[in-house]
Amino acid sequence: MGARGPGGGAPRHVTAIRFELERAIVENQLVLHYQPRVLVETKKVRGVEALLRWHNPQRGLVSPLDFIPTAEREGLIRDIEAWVVREALLTSTVWHRDGLDLGVSVNVSPRVLHDAQFMRLIRHALRIQRTPRAFVVEISAAGAAAEPELPHEALGELRSAGVRVALDDVTSLEQLERTRGVRWDYVKLGRAVIGAAARDPDTAALARSLVEAVRPSGARLAAVGVEDDAALAMARDLGCYLAQGYLFAAPMPQKELFDWLRGQI
Numbered sequence: 001m002g003a004r005g006p007g008g009g010a011p012r013h014v015t016a017i018r019f020e021l022e023r024a025i026v027e028n029q030l031v032l033h034y035q036p037r038v039l040v041e042t043k044k045v046r047g048v049e050a051l052l053r054w055h056n057p058q059r060g061l062v063s064p065l066d067f068i069p070t071a072e073r074e075g076l077i078r079d080i081e082a083w084v085v086r087e088a089l090l091t092s093t094v095w096h097r098d099g100l101d102l103g104v105s106v107n108v109s110p111r112v113l114h115d116a117q118f119m120r121l122i123r124h125a126l127r128i129q130r131t132p133r134a135f136v137v138e139i140s141a142a143g144a145a146a147e148p149e150l151p152h153e154a155l156g157e158l159r160s161a162g163v164r165v166a167l168d169d170v171t172s173l174e175q176l177e178r179t180r181g182v183r184w185d186y187v188k189l190g191r192a193v194i195g196a197a198a199r200d201p202d203t204a205a206l207a208r209s210l211v212e213a214v215r216p217s218g219a220r221l222a223a224v225g226v227e228d229d230a231a232l233a234m235a236r237d238l239g240c241y242l243a244q245g246y247l248f249a250a251p252m253p254q255k256e257l258f259d260w261l262r263g264q265i
Contacts, residue, residue: 018074020056021067025079029055032087033251036260037105037222037244040236045264047103047136049244050088051251052080072109081108082121089125089135091254096131100261105136107168110144113151122158132162136186140168141175144182155182169224172206176213184219189240191225197238198230211238 024030034048054062071077084106092104112118126132137158144150144167155165166186167179171193189210196203214221223235226245235243249260 017067017070018076021071021074021076021080024054024056025076025083029057030080030083030087031055031253032084032091033253034104034257035244035251036249036257037103037242038248040223040232040240040243043248045102045261046242047105047134048257049105049107049138049251050084050091051107052084077109078112078115078118081112082118084108085122086125089129092131092134093129096134101134103134103136105138105166107138107140110139110147110151113139113154114149119154119157123161126161126163133164136164136166138166138168138186138188141170141172141179141190145175145178150179150182152181159183159185166222167219170210173209173213176210184217186222186242187214187217187219188222188224189235189238191245194223194225194231194235194245195227198228198234204234207234207238 031053032050033053034050036045037047037049038044039046052064052068054064054067056062068077068080071080085108088104088106092102095102095104126135129135137155158165164185165182166188167175167182167184168188169190170176170187171190176187189207193203193207193210197207198204211221220241221239222242222244223231223238223240224244226232226235226243226247228247231245232243232247252260
């Protein structure tokens with residue numbers, strides 16, 4: 001058993017992690033890296049996905065895989081995702097003011113969209129941001145499928161405000177069936193599908209089944225995890241509109257993104 005604090009409270013290591021995360025939010029240790037999304041047919045940059053990182057003073061750059069589960073357990077996920085949305089919207093506003101026509105997407109958990117305070121924050125941020133159609137809110141397919149009740153009202157409100165919504169990292173027909181009631185602007189086929197479909201006939205068959213299931217909805221298809229030419233060819237064969245992955249670029253800080261964009265001209 002872990003050591004407990006005075007009076008039998010929470011384990012000391014849990015309290016320490018919570019304190020570190022709270023400090024990270026307050027002291028601007030959280031940062032966004034950006035991974036380009038490109039048009040499959042032309043490879044022209046269409047937008048970026050904003051991906052969270054934690055610049056921990058002791059441990060360096062920390063992946064969200066190493067702290068988001070703790071944030072969820074400790075009840076900090078709303079504050080962290082609120083920071084991501086504010087920062088991404090501010091960045092998008094500045095870019096468009098400066099003539100950089102790039103859409104920005106962020107991934108949020110479906111649970112926080114049920115939160116009235118979180119939705120108030122988004123409304124306030126959108127009033128400041130003058131190009132809502134340049135903003136995309138993504139929900140992971142696994143997270144949405146596991147949610148007892150999808151945030152239909154919140155997603156509808158976002159779409160009414162001009163924000164586009166995307167179902168991210170789809171890997172099964174069950175996920176599509178579970179989220180069928182939502183009008184998605186984009187459906188992103190997951191890296192587990194795209195990465196293997198070019199080499200595995202069964203995965204290729206699954207990918208085509210996913211495409212056929214999405215087609216009647218009118219949502220545009222995107223491919224995630226495109227890491228080689230074979231995966232890009234598969235994305236093109238499946239009719240994907242957008243693609244992102246290490247074949248094009250890794251997630252990078254804003255300054256490196258600008259340097260990368262200059263190299264694409």
